[in-house]
Amino acid sequence: MSTISEETNLDAANQPSADNSDAAAGHRATADDAAGVSPANQHATTDGADGGEIELELQQMEDAANTLEKEGMISDSEAAQKREQVARTRKLFRELSPAERAAIVRRRREIGRELMDRQLSGAAVVAATVRLNHTRLKPLFEQWWPYLNRMSINMQRFGRSTFGAEDQGTVTAWLEKQVTDLEAYVDEQLGVAQDFREKTEQKLREQGDIVFAPTVTKPSLSIEVEAYSRFSMRLLSLLMKFDRVMDNFDFLVWNGIRDQSDVDEETARFLRKFHPIGVRGYMTHLRLMTTVRGR
Template identity: 90%
Template sequence: MSTISEETNPEALSQPSATDIPVAAENPATGADAASDSAANQSATTDGADGGEIELELQQMEDAANTLQKEGMISESEAEEKREQVARTRKLFRELSPAERAAIVRRRREIGRELMARQLSGAAVVAATVRLNHTRLKPLFEQWWPYLNRMSINMQRFGRSTFGAEDQDTVTSWLEKQVAELEAYVDEQLGVAKDFREKSERKLRDQGDIVFAPTVTKPSLAIEVEAYSRFSMRLLSLLMKFDKVMDNFDFLVWNGIRDQSDVDEESARFLRKFHPIGVRGYMTHLRLMTTVRGR
């Protein structure tokens, strides 16, 4: 089974630091501070605040600082400053109540929906229909894809002036590599799930058992979006493809072949694998927006 490596963050030299995470509450479409009156602006620690993911991200940021120092890319004092920022952010996050964490994630999803409702002038787009049957994928889509979509076009427009040519290539290559590995993982999961379903169905019919064929009549999400790049379309494709994997899971659960907890575990594994792309693409988007607003 393919896996995605948890690599050092290649944007560590150019991303906002851990203490800059409050920028997540800003409205990227207008540049207005949409969270100046919200709890998100006060606590400012919740990229991926649900499911313990923020702790994973903070640890990766701390590891990135150590790696960059060892490679001579930043000084010892700069690395120590980044580690102190991570420590302060971790402390703030741990003091948040579950309700505050959930509120910040909800706010990011709300701004993501606002982004999708706005058209970007001068952008060549491809319209796409997004249908996701399963509720676990809807939050994943809303809190990451709108920002990754906008990031992909702003990287083309402002990537060099924001990061420099070399760092732009590094960031882009890292994201492309992660998406390619995730696509391979989802393709494998879909092939395995379909094959297992077909074999199980044949076995049930041979035994004379009743075979249920469940369908989702009301999808979790069904909207039209405008994608700004091939990168964005690939992300949409892999999300909808994993949704099909979960369709096969539904069949297995309905027919008593797999327990729901097994399905939940597989779904959670996909969410964890998508998370690094979401966070890094999101933080890259925020960095690019500082350039956009400065023009």
């Protein structure tokens, strides 16, 4: 196999505001709002969905603000405001108990699930069935996809009035590049994993070894969703495709070819690669919602 190293889990302690009906939820928590624009990697004290990686998450938020400022996507004052928010949230989280941190993580994911249940009037949608066999992909999906989905249609509707024509193009181009790069990565991983599995299985059979063919009979997630854009559908597709990569990992672990820790590291690599688009897309969603609420 070509990959298998690094580490990271995903889920952020954050509270999003989703659309007009999310306004109350959006204003309820400064700490939540600041804390969850990305996953992190230190002081572990959550429900396990993010591996307790709050501190790295906050650092990545700060880095994202610096990047947005450099690329001219936000003003100096906005960047300074975001950095202050990170500092404030870091202090808040250091003072929170493990139970309080876990509650924030759960709440953020709950809002994402609620958002998927709300239909958006006047939106042309495509219904899709999402099945994810593996538990580690479920928090990734709940943490980012509902907001990225809503962001994609709000960018079409309110992107110009929120960012201006030029900055809207910059944001859209960046997101497009991230999705394209992710698709290429996942396609490569699936090809490598399938090829390695086939060769391994053939070798085991030639040696007369027992070959196990594990399957997931109870998926981690199986739901119907409404996607608002081709962008959203592409994200769904690459998540489900990586889930198939993990099916091949299961085969390798069952047959003693790879250790579970190796597989965990490889999965973490994907989570880390998905993270930037989640952060930027979520921040874009929040920015767009200020326009939506003002109408």
